[in-house]
Amino acid sequence: MTTIKAICKQAKSAALQLAQLSEADKNQLLLAMATQLEADTALILAGNAKDMAAGREKQLADAMLDRLLLTEERIKSLANAVRAIAALPDPVGQIRQMAPRPNGIQVGKMRIPLGVIAMIYEARPNVTADAGALCLKSGNAVILRGGREALNSSLAIAASLHKAMETQGINPAAISVIPDPDRALLLELLQQKDSVDLVIPRGGEGLIHFVSDHSKIPVIQHYKGICHLYVDKAADLDKAMALLLNGKTQRPGVCNALETLLVHQDIAPQFLALASAAFEEKQVEVFACDLSLPYFAQASKADEAQFDTEYLRLAISVKTVASYDEAVAHIQRHSSGHTEVICTQDLSTAQRFLKQINSAVVMVNASSRFSDGGELGLGAEIGISTSKLHAYGPMGLESLTTEKYIVIGDGQTR
Amino acid sequence: MTTIKAICKQAKSAALQLAQLSEADKNQLLLAMATQLEADTALILAGNAKDMAAGREKQLADAMLDRLLLTEERIKSLANAVRAIAALPDPVGQIRQMAPRPNGIQVGKMRIPLGVIAMIYEARPNVTADAGALCLKSGNAVILRGGREALNSSLAIAASLHKAMETQGINPAAISVIPDPDRALLLELLQQKDSVDLVIPRGGEGLIHFVSDHSKIPVIQHYKGICHLYVDKAADLDKAMALLLNGKTQRPGVCNALETLLVHQDIAPQFLALASAAFEEKQVEVFACDLSLPYFAQASKADEAQFDTEYLRLAISVKTVASYDEAVAHIQRHSSGHTEVICTQDLSTAQRFLKQINSAVVMVNASSRFSDGGELGLGAEIGISTSKLHAYGPMGLESLTTEKYIVIGDGQTR
Numbered sequence: 001m002t003t004i005k006a007i008c009k010q011a012k013s014a015a016l017q018l019a020q021l022s023e024a025d026k027n028q029l030l031l032a033m034a035t036q037l038e039a040d041t042a043l044i045l046a047g048n049a050k051d052m053a054a055g056r057e058k059q060l061a062d063a064m065l066d067r068l069l070l071t072e073e074r075i076k077s078l079a080n081a082v083r084a085i086a087a088l089p090d091p092v093g094q095i096r097q098m099a100p101r102p103n104g105i106q107v108g109k110m111r112i113p114l115g116v117i118a119m120i121y122e123a124r125p126n127v128t129a130d131a132g133a134l135c136l137k138s139g140n141a142v143i144l145r146g147g148r149e150a151l152n153s154s155l156a157i158a159a160s161l162h163k164a165m166e167t168q169g170i171n172p173a174a175i176s177v178i179p180d181p182d183r184a185l186l187l188e189l190l191q192q193k194d195s196v197d198l199v200i201p202r203g204g205e206g207l208i209h210f211v212s213d214h215s216k217i218p219v220i221q222h223y224k225g226i227c228h229l230y231v232d233k234a235a236d237l238d239k240a241m242a243l244l245l246n247g248k249t250q251r252p253g254v255c256n257a258l259e260t261l262l263v264h265q266d267i268a269p270q271f272l273a274l275a276s277a278a279f280e281e282k283q284v285e286v287f288a289c290d291l292s293l294p295y296f297a298q299a300s301k302a303d304e305a306q307f308d309t310e311y312l313r314l315a316i317s318v319k320t321v322a323s324y325d326e327a328v329a330h331i332q333r334h335s336s337g338h339t340e341v342i343c344t345q346d347l348s349t350a351q352r353f354l355k356q357i358n359s360a361v362v363m364v365n366a367s368s369r370f371s372d373g374g375e376l377g378l379g380a381e382i383g384i385s386t387s388k389l390h391a392y393g394p395m396g397l398e399s400l401t402t403e404k405y406i407v408i409g410d411g412q413t414r
Numbered sequence: 415m416t417t418i419k420a421i422c423k424q425a426k427s428a429a430l431q432l433a434q435l436s437e438a439d440k441n442q443l444l445l446a447m448a449t450q451l452e453a454d455t456a457l458i459l460a461g462n463a464k465d466m467a468a469g470r471e472k473q474l475a476d477a478m479l480d481r482l483l484l485t486e487e488r489i490k491s492l493a494n495a496v497r498a499i500a501a502l503p504d505p506v507g508q509i510r511q512m513a514p515r516p517n518g519i520q521v522g523k524m525r526i527p528l529g530v531i532a533m534i535y536e537a538r539p540n541v542t543a544d545a546g547a548l549c550l551k552s553g554n555a556v557i558l559r560g561g562r563e564a565l566n567s568s569l570a571i572a573a574s575l576h577k578a579m580e581t582q583g584i585n586p587a588a589i590s591v592i593p594d595p596d597r598a599l600l601l602e603l604l605q606q607k608d609s610v611d612l613v614i615p616r617g618g619e620g621l622i623h624f625v626s627d628h629s630k631i632p633v634i635q636h637y638k639g640i641c642h643l644y645v646d647k648a649a650d651l652d653k654a655m656a657l658l659l660n661g662k663t664q665r666p667g668v669c670n671a672l673e674t675l676l677v678h679q680d681i682a683p684q685f686l687a688l689a690s691a692a693f694e695e696k697q698v699e700v701f702a703c704d705l706s707l708p709y710f711a712q713a714s715k716a717d718e719a720q721f722d723t724e725y726l727r728l729a730i731s732v733k734t735v736a737s738y739d740e741a742v743a744h745i746q747r748h749s750s751g752h753t754e755v756i757c758t759q760d761l762s763t764a765q766r767f768l769k770q771i772n773s774a775v776v777m778v779n780a781s782s783r784f785s786d787g788g789e790l791g792l793g794a795e796i797g798i799s800t801s802k803l804h805a806y807g808p809m810g811l812e813s814l815t816t817e818k819y820i821v822i823g824d825g826q827t828r
Contacts, residue, residue, distance in 0.1 A: 016746060020770060093769070099791070105780045107790050112772045114802050197802055218632060218803040239825030246827035332430065354820050355507070356434060358526050366519045366823025375828070376521050376819060377513070388528050388611055388816040389632040390804040402802040405790060406768050409780025411653030413660035414789065 004188040007143060008195040010173035011116045015141040018174055019113050023090040025168075030086035030133055032164040034079040037129065040160035041075050047156030048125065055149055060123075068123050068150055078129045078157075081380070085133040088379040091398045092139045095406070105409040111401050113139030115197040118189060119382075120145050120211055122203040125153035131200075132161055132175045134382045138400040141174045143196065145189060147203075148181040155179065190215040198390075198400075200383045220395070221387040224310040225255030225338035227368045230327040230353075231271055232344035233264040239365055240343040241274055246367040247341070249282050253312050255384070256339055256371040260307055260317045262327045268292065268320045275318070284314045291320035307334045324349060328356055335359050337386040339371040360386055360393030418602040421557060422609040424587035425530045429555035432588055433527050437504040439582075444500035444547055446578040448493040451543065454574035455489050461570030462539065469563055474537075482537050482564055492543045492571075495794070499547040502793040505812045506553045509820070519823040525815050527553030529611040532603060533796075534559050534625055536617040539567035545614075546575055546589045548796045552814040555588045557610065559603060561617075562595040569593065604629040612804075612814075614797045634809070635801040638724040639669030639752035641782045644741040644767075645685055646758035647678035653779055654757040655688055660781040661755070663696050667726050669798070670753055670785040674721055674731045676741045682706065682734045689732075698728045705734035721748045738763060742770055749773050751800040753785035774800055774807030 021029075037044070048070040055065050091111050098108030117140050119131045128144055135142035146154045154177055162172040178185060190199065193216045200220045201211040212219045229247055231240045247258035263271050272295035279286055279296070286299035287306045293299055299318075307317050307330070321327045331340050339361040342353040350364045361371040371394065373381025378396030385391040391399040435443070451458070462484040469479050505525050512522030531554050533545045542558055549556035560568045568591055576586040592599060604613065607630045614634045615625040626633050643661055645654045661672035677685055686709035693700055693710070700713035701720045707713055713732075721731050721744070735741045745754050753775040756767040764778045775785040785808065787795025792810030799805040805813040 019772065101789070101791055105784060110768070110776075112802075115772075213630075216627075218801070236825065242825055242827050250828060350822075354524070354822075358433060358529075358818060361819040361821060362524075363821040364823065365825050366821045367827040369828040370519060370821060370823075370826070371819075375515070376821070377515055387632070392816045393819045402806045404772060405775040405785075405807045407775060407777040407780045407784060407790070408764075408768075409778065409784075411650065411656055411779050412784070413656050413781040414664060414783040 004178070004185055005192060007173070007176050007178065008116065008189070008192040010171075011141040011143050011176050012195040014171040014174040015113065015115045017171055018136065018141060019092070019139045021139065023092075026090065026137055026139070027086045029165065029168045029170060030082055030137060032168055033133065033161050034082040034086070036160050036164035037075060037079040037082065037157070040156070040163070041072055044075055044153065044156045044160060045070060045072070047152040050152040051125075051150055060149065064123055064149070068125065068153070070125060070153060074126075078126055081126075081130055082133040085137050085380050088137065088397060090137065091401050103412050105407055105412050107405065107407050109403040110406050111398075111403050113401055116141045116143065116195055117400060118143040118145065118196050118199045118217070120186065120199060120201040120203070120207065122147040122207065123149035125150045125157060127202065128154040128157040128177070129161065130380070131382060132158075134380055134397060135400060136174060138397045140400055141176075143176045143178065143189070145178040145181065145186060151179075151181060187214055190217060193217045202383055218390070220383055220385045220391060222255070222384050223386060224336045225257070225386075226259045226308065226310050226334060226336040227256060227339040227341070227371070228260045228262060228331050228335065229258050229341045229343065229368065230262040230331070231264065231267065232324060232342060232346065232349055233266040234346035234349060235267065235271070235343040236345050237267070237271055237274065240271060241278065243341060243343055243365070243367050244275060245278055245282065246369055248284060248316055249314065250369055252314050256368050257312070258316065258368050259310055260319070260334070262319050262321050262330060263292070264324070264327070265291070265320050265322050268295070272296075272318070272320075279316070282314065284316055287315065287317045289319040292318045310336070324352070328353070331357060338384070339363065339368045341366065341368050360384070418592070418599055419606060421587075421590050421592065422530065422603070422606040425555040425557050425590050426609040428585040428588040429527065429529045431585055432550065432555055433506070433553045435553065437506075440504065440551055440553070441500045443579065443582045443584060444496055444551060446582055447547065447575050448496040448500070450574050450578035451489060451493040451496065451571070454570070454577070455486055458489055458567065458570045458574060459484060459486070461566040464566040465539075465564055474563065478537055478563070482539065482567070484539060484567060488540070492540055495540075495544055496547040499551050499794055502551065502811060504551065505815050517826050519821055519826050521819065521821050523817040524820050525812075525817050527815055530555045530557065530609055531814060532557040532559065532610050532613045532631070534600065534613060534615040534617070534621065536561040536621065537563035539564045539571060541616065542568040542571040542591070543575070544794070545796060546572070548794055548811060549814060550588060552811045554814055555590075557590045557592065557603070559592040559595065559600060565593075565595060601628055604631060607631045616797055632804070634797055634799045634805060636669070636798050637800060638750045639671070639800075640673045640722065640724050640748060640750040641670060641753040641755070641785070642674045642676060642745050642749065643672050643755045643757065643782065644676040644745070645678065645681065646738060646756060646760065646763055647680040648760035648763060649681065649685070649757040650759050651681070651685055651688065654685060655692065657755060657757055657779070657781050658689060659692055659696065660783055662698060662730055663728065664783055666728050670782050671726070672730065672782050673724055674733070674748070676733050676735050676744060677706070678738070678741070679705070679734050679736050682709070686710075686732070686734070693730070696728065698730055701729065701731045703733040706732045724750070738766070742767070745771060752798070753777065753782045755780065755782050774798070
């Protein structure tokens, strides 16, 4: 148990050094890390081979084995992701709103790292390099606690990163891997509020609930994405069909895929006829409200509870609404706070929707699939928050920082 | 128990209405609330009289009775504080960084209310009006859970505010007072994470620890203020004396008062001689390190643990340091993250301090007593955060809001 505490304390100490690095120093460090990852390809593949063998023995699902698998090409793209993070602008040290007060003191805010971030994740070895690079670029130390399935891969990646850090004079405790994915140790980690500033869990709802329920440290929460598309009576039906199919079928297993279609009753006859044909072609299973059911040859009846379902597959809930207000009320009741889309050509309706819906990402005439750090222009994403505190929506480098006040006087007193 | 849940749900529903109000609507509401408070002076004084009688019977300390007491003048100043909040700029609806992505979608951020804020406080009836006004101005509903000692005063103030809200068509659940300060009900309140977005405890360390330890809702933490003044070897000694005396003696019982003086050894002989005379005159009790002890006629020896003490009275810890770096290391070890001050005329040293120290407020040549929402220009303060998540330092209206992403497209898909 003392080991976890010691790891956290060393990370806190390493964070003090990182917070003082210049952007140039940090970029040089990240580029060295990328080069080292490529140089250590054989060692990393050897670690990964152990995980793959154990995974096959445990008969992990094919999708999981694929997430776990590293290849020379995948290591190359890991390294390139680290290079891309080096190229992002550094938020640390930015000063804003510097202004004098009546007594002559100057007051402003300066952006600073959070300190130590703990990442809790499952069987994705790439997170080790990604999260390490994002945290270092924003001046934070990171403690990585991945799943048992990817442990050897993660340790090999971390060992490679440590080599690069040592050549740059950086305390390797700035990227620490918890070497034992035991739950008791995770619980111990979640108690270290004196040294860890933020916990970011990435994975299934079970993991996130476990972390939230047991953490004494603030947690970024992202439970699920029940994303809505509301097709307004003033919608352009071609655009609406494009948004619907892209949102539901382009990659149904991710959190920014659509789960619910709301249609205004005035255009329901036309639009649901189109949707029905398209769903049949794409083999999308439909759960429809009473008013929508007649438009589908094959659909199950959706009761109210159905609208709280995140399918993560080719299935969708469909509801016909009598008005814009009914659509908004439905979203407010069933939203998971992730992403909601309106399709309308009416400017007033679009503006009302942008103002009234307070999910993390609110869109007009654009696909919910754009709700992603890369697509929204953050450069890289360390997670997505569906709770409003600290960060809301896709989280980039700025979300790993905070602001302190700075005051410059000339001896003023109160 | 169901009552607490019902109060929270009603507050959440009221918050949806508040989030849509224009700044003009909110200002009109606050001005009506101020007028109503003055009109209800007699009713509020009657409620307060009950609390005062009970407080005297319970033999509350004089300082506590004074905090509890309302007078016609104090009610007038409560009303004026609400008017001052009406005059502050509204952060809600502000849009920033709206910019096109390569595919033509426009992406930006819009500031929105958090939703429902729970204030947990002790025997200060003025918080009922202050916090109510700050939360409403920022579009949030608020649940107020004050101490038993001020309950009748709080209920009378809330009843007055509700009258004004009703004339403006605002759901009175937007300001809810928990009518029973039972701890079991507080525990129940701290579980309502589905309807409450943020908990702000204001009071002693015991209350804040209790709230943090039991809350399933994010909590703004402010334990204590161990504020440091470091007098550098390049300090202007007159300015340093002014900052020291103002910081320690102007109002020693508050969290932005100084608790520790660090002095560079090169100027310790001169400066500590001045400080010693001044402390004697002002009757400040001194706890000094071995190197500092000889300068004081009457001082106790300070061991390392002494430097973690928040005195909140006319007492101070004093340490002589061999270098700037030793001062920074001492602060990093003992700081509570509140406010630290350097006194120096050396620009490079000042810049290093501003960068290296990551407390919520970092000052050069200015009194720690300026570390306050009003003095820093926030207009009003709902609390102060010494944890880095969401808000750090004095919290104004902006701290009661968050940002969502908004996306405007023309049918783009991925």
